[in-house]
Amino acid sequence: MESTDVLILGAGAAGMMCAIEAGRRGRRVVVLDNAARPGEKIRISGGGRCNFTNREAPVERFLSQNPRFAVSALSRFTPADFIARVDRAGIAWHEKTLGQLFCDGSAREIVAMLTRQMAEAGVDLRLGRQVGAVRRDGRFIVATDAGEIAAQSLVLATGGKSIPKMGATGLAYRIAAGFGLAVTETRPALVPLTFAPQDLADIAPLAGISVASRVSLSRASFEEGLLFTHRGLSGPSILQISSYWREGATITVDLARDASVGAALKAARATGGRLDLATALGRHLPEKVARMVLGRLGLAGRLADQPNAAIDRVDAAVHRWQVTPVGSEGYRTAEVTLGGVDTAGLDARTMAAKSVPGLFVVGEAVDVTGWLGGYNFQWAWSSGWVAGQVA
Known part of the structure; x- marks a missing residue:
């Protein structure tokens, strides 16, 4: 031997x-x-x-x-x-x-x-x-x-x-x-998160688009990039939060962490109210993401026609988007265990x-x-x- x-x-x-x-x-x-x-x-x-x-x-x-x-x-x-x-x-x-x-x-x-x-x-x-x-x-x-x-x-x-x-x-x-x-x-860690079909209906068409985000869960919060995928969400901020996520938990996503969308839209309404709402929001988010946010809220039309309550809903949808993953991509793509x-x-x-x-x-x-x-x-x-x- x-x-x-x-x-x-x-x-x-x-x-x-x-x-x-x-x-x-x-x-x-x-x-x-x-x-x-x-x-x-x-x-x-x-x-x-x-x-x-x-x-x-x-x-x-x-x-x-x-x-x-x-x-x-x-x-x-x-x-x-x-x-x-x-x-x-x-x-x-x-x-x-x-x-x-x-x-x-x-x-x-x-x-x-x-x-x-x-x-x-x-x-x-x-x-x-x-x-x-x-x-x-x-x-x-x-x-x-x-x-x-x-x-x-x-x-x-x-x-x-x-x-x-x-x-x-x-x-x-x-x-x-x-x-x-x-x-x-x-458990898989530093791994993309996946979502249920009803959420993917909005997310999947955005595959490949990234935003500067803040992703939070309980006391954990990460300010890094977020990437939309065909199965859910990825990017550094999502990989980070995945180590803290457990089944059934809801994560909070800020899709425009460097902006104050509600305040910006109200200011734009005062000076350029004829602007389309989607165009105005598109100044702070990728166009497809902006249209996804507004589609989920059922909002459209001119910025001038939006009351404060509607703009506040947009602000919450952008800065406090709450989603509940159903799982992760597993060990197949997890960077670590x-x-x-x-x-x-x-x-x-x-x-x-x-x-x-x-x-x-x-x-x-x-x-x-x-x-x-x-x-x-x-x-x-x-x-x-x-x-x-x-x-």
Whole structure:
């Protein structure tokens, strides 16, 4: 039987970071992944340019049953630490809105940096490998399609259930549960929301149109773009709110967050009342969206003919549009999985399982989920780094 010091299941962001750090400590490290290439989620992220971190990563922008759990790892390996690695690798990058950092070129540069650093650290990367049963008999014994491997330390870095066409299976949850670790409820997160047929009748014709929006649910609110789709709503603001949404909940959408539509229409009525209402509203919204809003209200005609009550209805429909999704597009398009291995069973300083010596869980497999904007990659780098210091 083959043996190694550290066996890492998963060659994604967290797994590769952990492998680099463990290898640099002189540990013999083997990384297994069922994909043909490492870092597939990195490769497709950010439109192919990889939103590899955010300028800041406050713990308030992470969801978990224990939100404070992430503090230790995020403070020990920070966004500045990863940016420094990117700079040393000569990868050019730029900052977009809200502190989001992207490669100037291709996301493949980040993958190449990580694979090169693994090779330099002596890590044995094996792709296209299938993992079977896992047991512990003094050491961890992992069955693979190429034979069994024994390891002193086992790191679960296979991610969650999101994007199954890329090989996501929830393997980490099954292995963790097999060793007695609790797994919280898992759900698709950062995912487009879908709507019932009666709502889609108005929304679907707007597919492809985007607006600057504010989307709110309870105390969560995001001011980013919104995109109409054939199935419902998407765009950054919707992806963000999806992590907080639950079945039956109603979200409030401001379709023109940078305007005060009611006040603007009343002012326009005083100076140009002969203007058509749809034309006047079209100054603040895309024309098709304006006509959708007015169609739902049953309003038409000249602006001059609209009483204050009618304009107030338009203002409410634009700034406080309330819709109730019936679901999401699911793991097929979800960027991440919400929930995972319960942090109560893990050491926040090392990502080690408290009840299973030598077992570690990192990245998306853990019940820590970041906002859109580079936060989930930063959690992968940080959790992989701390585990790599001790695995």
